[in-house]
Amino acid sequence: MRLDKFLCETVNLSRKEARDSVKKGLASVNGIKVTDFGYQVNETCDLVVFKDKPVSYEKYVYFILNKPAGYVSATNDPVDKTVIDLFESEGRKDLFPVGRLDKDTVGLLIITNDGDLSHHLTSPRHHVNKTYVADIDHPLSDNDIKTLCEGVELKGDGVTKPAKVNVIAPTRIELTICEGMYHQVKRMLKAVGNEVTSLKRISIGPVSLDDNLKEGEYRRLTEEEIKLLKE
Ligand code: URA
Numbered sequence: 001m002r003l004d005k006f007l008c009e010t011v012n013l014s015r016k017e018a019r020d021s022v023k024k025g026l027a028s029v030n031g032i033k034v035t036d037f038g039y040q041v042n043e044t045c046d047l048v049v050f051k052d053k054p055v056s057y058e059k060y061v062y063f064i065l066n067k068p069a070g071y072v073s074a075t076n077d078p079v080d081k082t083v084i085d086l087f088e089s090e091g092r093k094d095l096f097p098v099g100r101l102d103k104d105t106v107g108l109l110i111i112t113n114d115g116d117l118s119h120h121l122t123s124p125r126h127h128v129n130k131t132y133v134a135d136i137d138h139p140l141s142d143n144d145i146k147t148l149c150e151g152v153e154l155k156g157d158g159v160t161k162p163a164k165v166n167v168i169a170p171t172r173i174e175l176t177i178c179e180g181m182y183h184q185v186k187r188m189l190k191a192v193g194n195e196v197t198s199l200k201r202i203s204i205g206p207v208s209l210d211d212n213l214k215e216g217e218y219r220r221l222t223e224e225e226i227k228l229l230k231e
């Protein structure tokens with residue numbers, strides 16, 4: 001990897017800042033000052049020092065984002081702001097969201113550059129549980145709850161797998177599903193004659209949304225969370 005790219009991805013510099021810094025002699029590789037910003041760095045074994053501090057390269061990065069409404073779950077979009085726009089200061093060009101939340105849905109979204117983890121979490125074969133808090137138009141009857149739990153027919157997608165419903169308040173429920181069909185929660189509620197008026201995802205598998213992450217804020221996943229997600 002080129003030295004300027006390495007510095008962009010590790011110390012949050014723009015490409016121009018990285019080049020200027022290297023030209024000024026602020027970087028060294030394996031103890032030797034390098035002023036050529038195109039110098040090829042082996043990111044797994046070279047020791048890069050920038051402004052007298054060693055810099056290590058992370059191949060994979062993992063974040064938990066509390067997605068705000070109004071952002072689309074994509075890497076770029078001709079019209080809307082994307083969740084990746086919130087990560088501009090990370091200086092990485094390879095981040096993407098794991099799965100999708102609707103533009104108006106808020107809550108837990110994992111952002112990474114690890115395609116294998118993303119596949120593991122979103123593959124229909126793996127049945128990873130996702131829990132949502134949904135505000136709904138009117139209370140569910142016992143029969144509605146039974147139907148949601150047993151599975152409802154979603155046009156074009158078949159019958160949903162067994163789900164869990166936890167009634168928190170007359171018009172607020174927690175719904176846990178293990179699939180990721182398009183607009184699944186909204187369509188499931190519609191199938192029992194109800195309507196979702198707001199939706200928030202609060203967990204994916206073993207990882208839950210942090211209470212102290214405000215909408216639009218994110219943090220690194222801990223080593224323990226990454227390990228649990230990969231299991
Ligand atoms: N189900 C929905 O309907 N919307 C989401 O954003 C996520 C799950």
